[in-house]
Amino acid sequence: MKRIIIAVLVVIVTIGAIALVLTNNKKKNAAKTAFIAEGGGAVAVRVANVEKKIVDLDFSSNGTFAPKQELNFLSENAGRVSKIFVDEGDRVSVGQVLARIDAEIINTDRETAEATYQNALRDEARYKSSYATGGVTQQQLDQAKLVTQNAKLRLQASQRKLSDANIKSPINGIINKRYIEVGAFVNTQGTQMFEIVDVSKLKLKVNVNESQVANLKIGDKIEIKSSVFPTEKFNGKITFIAAKADASLNFPIEVEVDNNTKKSLRAGMYGTAVFNFPKQAPSILVPRSSFVGSVSSNQVFVVDQATNTSKLRKVVAGRILGDAVEILEGLNEGESVITSGQINLAEGTPISIVK
Template identity: 20%
Template structure:
């Protein structure tokens, strides 16, 4: 008897719980229907959405990579010969022109030797002249004359060697540029390994960057580039002048160099750059806001508005930009693409466009 009562009470309690849950669900559904009805009444029986009308616009297919600025010309000034610095003619940070005298070494010993060789040469010239006169009279043999001529030519060669050494003691600027910091002083003894100063030409300045090897046939000499630096948000323009004719085996990239005007001196070697290279230009690309493109298992799709109703349209996408996506197939000029309420709308839903993007 007691077991039967307990069983009855258990079933009664279960029934009460089920009735309570059904009542809550009913009120929840009723409330949702009331909200939906209110929204429907406020929108005249349709879901308010925003949209954009498709029209062709220009589009650049850009490749964005990092690079670095390098000097147009750069060299460490050095001496080919050893010696004592006699005088320094340049100032640190100053501009020099090609051929300007930068410094000289003491050449007193070489100049004395040169003077001695010149006197010796005059003696050899006199001897050669006399031997030639005697040879014409057949008073000496050809061999004796050849010895005199060889001595004269040797003296001339020795003079040229010494003059070349003296010329190397005068160090001149190999190109137009700016002198860097100086590391020597007057009276210092220097040789070929001594650090003197650097000479740098930064106008124009060069931009060096690497691109994936698959784009090697797309970029050519004369193509424009655009770049910014870490030091400024200003955009500069350059022109490609050289493409490495091989792909780096380690990185699978090709190195490219471009030049850019730097007459204002705003750019310096060593700065990192963010380079934009235009791979392809389209005059009539069909672009839609990125938010309008929906991903699904079959690919991509957009929702079009036609006659106040929603039409689901599969599309093929192309180039992506910061805020837009190119549509290659699936839509045409003049189509109205819905850009909001994408989670609520379904095919054949009734919508009302409240604003155009």
Template identity: 25%
Template sequence: MELNQMSTFNLKTFILLLTIPVALSGCGNAGSTNTVESAPVETERGVPVEVVSVAQGTVRASIQASAILEAEEETDVIARVSGIVEDILVEEGDFVEQGQALVRLESSRYRYSRDQIAAELRGVSQELERMRQLAGQQMISTEQVERLQSRHDALSAQLQIAELDLSEAVIRAPISGHIAERFVKTGNMIQAYQQKALFHIVNDTTLRATVNLPEHALASIKAGQEADLELQGAGNHNNISAQVTRVSTVVDATSGTFRVVLSIPNAEQNLRAGMFTRVNLHYAQKHNVVRIPHHALVNVDQASYVFIANENKAQRLAVTTGIRENGWIEITEGLDTGMQLIVTGQNTLRNDALLEVIEL
């Protein structure tokens, strides 16, 4: 009986010893509640991106080239008769109208020759009239009248040539334009139709630019298409418009290019032949199409994608592109207006990534 009581006592003592540390531990925690706070739970931050709203606009496809401005009309002035230069009526830089007198040659010999032929023709005309009357009276043969008639006709032709020579002793402008160069001086002996020109006239009221484009553009370039020209040294007229007027259908086998001629209105003559220009030839233009900045496009394995922001998450969309302009790309499929297009930070995004959106 005493043994059982001792066993019971030892068991109670053991249980009591086990409970003391637990109680002490509880007291320690109770005392520290006022000094230790639980750590806050961190939320995931989104990837910062910039977005713009997708909108419609105009996109033009262009080809860049360079050219030198040329006058649409220019010519050398030559003499049609020989003679000594008596008077020069214009100088370099002057604007002349077609038919305006430029140079006078010594013309007295042409005038005397004309007067001589005219006098002889008058005598033949009187004789011809008398012989016709005699032929009517059958006093002379018709052969005599015909011979005199031939003489009369020859003199008439000679008189016309003499009058033409006399008129061409005054050398006139064949076209309207500016005197670009003067080669003749007073006192020079001028030969008819000599190779050396007297003047060079440039009509710069309409200019042209000739560009050579690659063969692959031949099917796209047509007369009437527009181009923008950027010039150096034209003052306030550095940027002007031009139009395609002629397209060669022959491709040069050596260079693989074909010729395109642009027409440039220059009624105010602010531009000059010889100016260098850069040409942007617009061979395709579309209005009211979905367009995006070119840097928003992501290319992966020859496929095109864009990222949009959808409820603060990235969504990747496959798109089909059309024509391109400086800084803009037409989107023909896969994107609608009003979507929030990611334009910065899209190259490192994954689909469904959390975003921190910054609207531009």
């Protein structure tokens, strides 16, 4: 019995839902019919007045700060770490010694290379003397010179390795991470030793759309805001504008930001780039929906006030500013453009304006 009652209730609810959907559809169709009927036999359209407006190009875009320079410092020589002179958070400069690798083996190689080079120099001198008296041939002398040159190159390489035993910072920055300890062994495969970041300047990466990127160029000065430091001012300049849009049809932009003397900003924080432009002269703007087909068609329908008919007008479109389009030629203030119903229009079609 209970199952029968539940089944009856489900059927009643289903019938009620269907009736509700049919009623809503009937109301929508009635509204469409009323819209067409308002035209009184003419095509019902909506219009917008053609007028000059001040174009506001200012906009802002949010992004994330990244360090201007970031380096994962790897070992170049094999050996055991004998000393470490810096720790995480320390500020370092170019050429500063960060750590030292045990140079005993490296120094032995350099001494061997030095001895080999000196011996090659003496042999070359003897060959030159013998060649002057006819004791050796030109080929033997050239071979001795080649041996000396190779020995010199090996000596230079060993001296470079000995110099590299002192691990020096290649950039100015802050030790963000230290990966080694005294006694640790590093190898020539490139053991990670330090992560160094330079936050004296930062990069703010933001995205802009096609209408915004058209007004930007490399070197433009940009105001930067940070919600973490709302009272501090930061300045930046555009250093990169992508030549190609990404998958979302936006253009990546990079703004180089001068960190203040307090070095308040840190990589990974959020920032806002504020793009301010000089005040623009008023321009004729029309809704984007005014165009027949698309903006690229450069055609709109205007209202002929005398005959109350539609007239096809050729125009020259300028900038696309959101839902509005700048008109450079073809329209005058005071005219009216048709913004809906163009699909039913042709030259001279009677129209009825629906408010």
